[in-house]
Amino acid sequence: MGRPRTPLLDRRRIGAAALTLADEKGALTIPALARALGVAPSALYHHVSGRDEIISLMREELVRTTGADKVWAQPWESGLEDWARTYLSAFAAHPGAVPLLATAPLAEPFMHAMYEKVAALLVSGGFTADKVLPVITALESFVLGSALDLVAPSVMLSDVSRDTAPHLSSVLEHTPADPGRAARAFDIGLRALLTGFRDLLAP
Structure with a gap:
């Protein structure tokens, strides 16, 4: 089938999905985030080092609307x-x-x-x-x-x-x-x- 033209994951998408998950569940875990994104947990580690970096991506999503411009x-x-x-x-x-x-x-x-x-x-x-x-x-x-x-x-x-x-x-x-x-x-x-x-x- 070949590689998809658009990557399944990127850091922006991970941060947005983590925000949504935290809103829905009140918590954040790597397995739950992977399920929400439809990927294996190992796939996340190609983009982030772990939970702390995911929280950083969540912050980055919010900062886009709280002072960057x-x-x-x-x-x-x-x-x-x-x-x-x-x-x-x-x-x-x-x-x-x-x-x-x-x-x-x-x-x-x-x-x-x-x-x-x-x-x-x-x-x-x-x-x-x-x-x-x-x-x-x-x-x-x-x-x-x-x-x-x-x-x-x-x-x-x-x-x-x-x-x-x-x-x-x-x-x-x-x-x-x-x-x-x-x-x-x-x-x-x-x-x-x-x-x-x-x-x-x-x-």
């Missing part, structure tokens, strides 16, 4: 907000991958290049060097949690007794229970973070 020449507040919202959209589309991507070391040069842009944005905005990484970490932690919240049920608190929790009951009465709950919480949280970051600027 962003315009960074803007004030730090609008730059951070833009980055956070783009980051949120990417992770919300792949919530099953969040635990994998959030706990694996960031050793990839393309990740370093993105963080270099964020660091330059903050330094040029007046943040001292010792504040830059904590600001980035705090923002990312908030975004990752918000991404999971976006795919959670629209009603998270239920069966609250007015007798035992009167204040909470009153709060719930004034809080719409609809799919926009998580998005509104993200907007409020992001505004609070940006306000707090502003207080960290040197006088």
Whole structure:
């Protein structure tokens, strides 16, 4: 039959399939990924060295939409907000991958290049060097949690007794229970973070 004109596997396809698998199963294994791609596990090792490199490919897929082509020449507040919202959209589309991507070391040069842009944005905005990484970490932690919240049920608190929790009951009465709950919480949280970051600027 001869060799196929298009290779069955390439690194981009492996990364995309791994993201899909993580979303569907909440986990990633080499045998499961090979089955999803319709190949033997040994075929994957022609393209990747192992699970860590596959997670790196998953990151690369997400980075394509979280800063590779962003315009960074803007004030730090609008730059951070833009980055956070783009980051949120990417992770919300792949919530099953969040635990994998959030706990694996960031050793990839393309990740370093993105963080270099964020660091330059903050330094040029007046943040001292010792504040830059904590600001980035705090923002990312908030975004990752918000991404999971976006795919959670629209009603998270239920069966609250007015007798035992009167204040909470009153709060719930004034809080719409609809799919926009998580998005509104993200907007409020992001505004609070940006306000707090502003207080960290040197006088």
